[in-house]
Amino acid sequence: MSDFFPKWANRLPRQIAVGGILAASLVTAGIWYYFTPKYTRVGYQPIQPVPYSHAVHVGQLGLDCRYCHTGVERSWYANVPSSSVCMNCHKQVLPNDPRLELVRNSAKSGEPIGWVQIHLTPDFVYFNHAVHVNRGVSCVSCHGQINELTEVREEKSLAMFFCLECHRNPAPNLRPLNQVYNLAWSIDPQMQQDMGTRFVHDWKINSPQYCSTCHR
Amino acid sequence: MKPIPPPGAETQTVRRYWRSLDQLADSPDFRRWMEREFPAHASEMTDTITRRHFVKIMSASFLLAGVGLTGCRRPVTNIFPFANAPEDYTHGVPRFYATSMPIRNRAVPLLVKTTDGRPIKIEGNPLHPQSRGATDHFAQASVLDLYDPDRAQRFTRSGNDAAPAEVYDFLRQLSDRLSTTGGKGFCVLMGQSSSPSRLRLQQLISRKFPRARWFVYEPVDFGVHWRAATLTHPRVGSVGSERPETGLSPSYSIDKARVIVSLDHDFLGLEEDSYLHIRGFAQGRRLAGPSDPMNRLYAVESLLTLTGANADHRLRVPSSCIQLIAAHLAEEVMRQSGIPDSAGFRAGLEPLLSDQSLRVLSERTKPGEPAWTSRWITECALDLLSHRGESLVLAGHRQPLAVHVMAQCGSGKRWQNGSMA
Numbered sequence: 282m283s284d285f286f287p288k289w290a291n292r293l294p295r296q297i298a299v300g301g302i303l304a305a306s307l308v309t310a311g312i313w314y315y316f317t318p319k320y321t322r323v324g325y326q327p328i329q330p331v332p333y334s335h336a337v338h339v340g341q342l343g344l345d346c347r348y349c350h351t352g353v354e355r356s357w358y359a360n361v362p363s364s365s366v367c368m369n370c371h372k373q374v375l376p377n378d379p380r381l382e383l384v385r386n387s388a389k390s391g392e393p394i395g396w397v398q399i400h401l402t403p404d405f406v407y408f409n410h411a412v413h414v415n416r417g418v419s420c421v422s423c424h425g426q427i428n429e430l431t432e433v434r435e436e437k438s439l440a441m442f443f444c445l446e447c448h449r450n451p452a453p454n455l456r457p458l459n460q461v462y463n464l465a466w467s468i469d470p471q472m473q474q475d476m477g478t479r480f481v482h483d484w485k486i487n488s489p490q491y492c493s494t495c496h497r
Numbered sequence: 498m499k500p501i502p503p504p505g506a507e508t509q510t511v512r513r514y515w516r517s518l519d520q521l522a523d524s525p526d527f528r529r530w531m532e533r534e535f536p537a538h539a540s541e542m543t544d545t546i547t548r549r550h551f552v553k554i555m556s557a558s559f560l561l562a563g564v565g566l567t568g569c570r571r572p573v574t575n576i577f578p579f580a581n582a583p584e585d586y587t588h589g590v591p592r593f594y595a596t597s598m599p600i601r602n603r604a605v606p607l608l609v610k611t612t613d614g615r616p617i618k619i620e621g622n623p624l625h626p627q628s629r630g631a632t633d634h635f636a637q638a639s640v641l642d643l644y645d646p647d648r649a650q651r652f653t654r655s656g657n658d659a660a661p662a663e664v665y666d667f668l669r670q671l672s673d674r675l676s677t678t679g680g681k682g683f684c685v686l687m688g689q690s691s692s693p694s695r696l697r698l699q700q701l702i703s704r705k706f707p708r709a710r711w712f713v714y715e716p717v718d719f720g721v722h723w724r725a726a727t728l729t730h731p732r733v734g735s736v737g738s739e740r741p742e743t744g745l746s747p748s749y750s751i752d753k754a755r756v757i758v759s760l761d762h763d764f765l766g767l768e769e770d771s772y773l774h775i776r777g778f779a780q781g782r783r784l785a786g787p788s789d790p791m792n793r794l795y796a797v798e799s800l801l802t803l804t805g806a807n808a809d810h811r812l813r814v815p816s817s818c819i820q821l822i823a824a825h826l827a828e829e830v831m832r833q834s835g836i837p838d839s840a841g842f843r844a845g846l847e848p849l850l851s852d853q854s855l856r857v858l859s860e861r862t863k864p865g866e867p868a869w870t871s872r873w874i875t876e877c878a879l880d881l882l883s884h885r886g887e888s889l890v891l892a893g894h895r896q897p898l899a900v901h902v903m904a905q906c907g908s909g910k911r912w913q914n915g916s917m918a
Binding site: 398 | 580582
């Protein structure tokens with residue numbers, strides 16, 4: 282019988298216990314890190330090279346989103362405007378403001394401005410802006426009340442559960458197409474639900490939930 | 498494979514291999530060299546800190562650095578928009594450019610998909626009236642050519658890069674030297690091309706140097722198609738053609754053909770205009786309803802080609818015997834159609850008609866069935882004749898002119914007249 286269990290089997294219970302504790306703490310640490318806003322970066326608000334304020338331009342002046350983010354209706358990508366777009370107005374408005382020094386130089390020299398990226402989905406996620414805004418999903422749904430922000434920050438988590446929540450039940454996020462870019466628009470929640478349900482039916486919105494929708 | 502044993506560590510039972518003449522001679526120098534662990538030029542660490550120790554320390558420090566998870570922060574990334582955006586450009590939306598790919602005898606009309614100035618896909622141009630979006634494998638693969646590092650991008654001279662100024666200087670000197678003699682001894686070697694721009698330049702140069710000579714070289718000659726077409730359609734060729742040396746270029750409506758016989762003609766693969774033929778052949782097979790007709794392809798070939806793979810009936814014969822099959826097929830068609838042989842067509846075929854060689858062929862492809870090849874030809878001829886005016890016989894560029902002439906006569910309605918140019 283003495284040969285039945287080798288000698289090292291004596292150490293096995295202790296090894297299992299240590300291994301179990303290690304694994305459990307790794308899982309806890311992993312969840313702690315990856316499932317919290319620290320990882321999803323809600324509230325991430327870097328300092329941009331030019332202190333551009335959405336609150337002033339959109340909230341006060343009423344500039345349409347598409348004046349700068351021109352590609353949003355046609356492309357998967359909602360582009361950051363080129364410096365020349367800023368200069369359309371700022372040739373006349375605040376033409377010598379020191380805060381706009383970088384923009385003026387950029388438009389003159391052709392050197393691009395390095396805006397700090399805030400909303401960053403991983404490379405294995407495909408997101409198409411055009412599809413969403415053209416089917417009545419407003420900017421607000423993912424980017425929050427950007428018309429009130431002086432410095433842009435990440436408002437929603439943009440994690441997978443966030444996408445799926447809406448794809449399972451798109452009705453609360455659907456607007457009439459002429460209100461998609463009206464960021465201050467609001468409606469009674471019950472009316473929103475009724476209207477959204479009607480849009481889902483009328484526009485034949487079939488928000489897919491299979492993996493290859495985004496992970497293509 | 499037998500592994501090569503390390504030098505020296507061989508027993509006498511196996512055959513001795515040697516790797517250098519030193520080893521074969523078994524010189525004392527070589528023995529000394531072999532006994533060292535590292536060759537003479539390799540430096541050994543003789544310090545107290547050995548290499549092994551160094552790696553140990555470093556891996557421990559990397560591990561400690563990793564414990565802090567300093568590498569797990571997301572990096573700050575930047576978005577660099579245009580400073581001055583080009584007009585009509587949307588990032589993320591591909592742009593399409595209509596273009597064409599020059600080949601030997603024409604240009605394939607293409608549509609190139611580009612994102613951010615980089616071509617990523619090449620397809621046929623669907624708006625082109627002739628090709629209607631057809632491409633072949635060369636056109637599809639040509640997107641890789643655009644990224645080919647060996648693509649001509651700068652001047653070279655004797656294989657080395659040359660500065661533009663130097664090249665222009667050389668060309669100017671050459672021009673000065675040649676203009677005194679009218680270009681005597683000046684030769685240009687070029688590939689075949691249908692480019693009108695090149696023709697114009699050629700004419701400009703010829704005007705300046707009238708005695709310059711031009712040579713076209715192609716590794717594979719596809720001109721036999723043209724020669725056969727010119728020969729069999731003499732009236733059209735001599736009246737309409739401005740360039741009698743090239744004559745007529747045959748153009749086949751494969752989509753309208755009901756019966757196609759290919760005599761070693763790989764029209765779905767490597768022959769000229771295959772991008773048109775592939776589309777035409779597919780169109781002839783496309784059925785919209787149950788009563789729609791469908792083309793039938795007979796292939797006689799020596800190689801296994803795409804055409805043979807798509808054929809309904811494939812006859813595998815040596816390349817040298819295609820002529821024989823063609824002659825027998827011609828003879829069989831004439832016999833079955835019952836048209837009197839006024840032009841003496843059959844007499845011309847006589848030297849090729851030999852039942853014995855057909856039997857030998859059958860014996861090779863189907864042992865024990867000596868009549869197999871001749872039966873194949875009979876059925877093929879029957880099918881050709883039952884689709885008068887809708888049949889097409891094609892001969893490949895590897896075949897001699899005689900086969901091409903027979904094929905040209907066999908296509909369409911001319912076969913039934915028994916006329917031969």
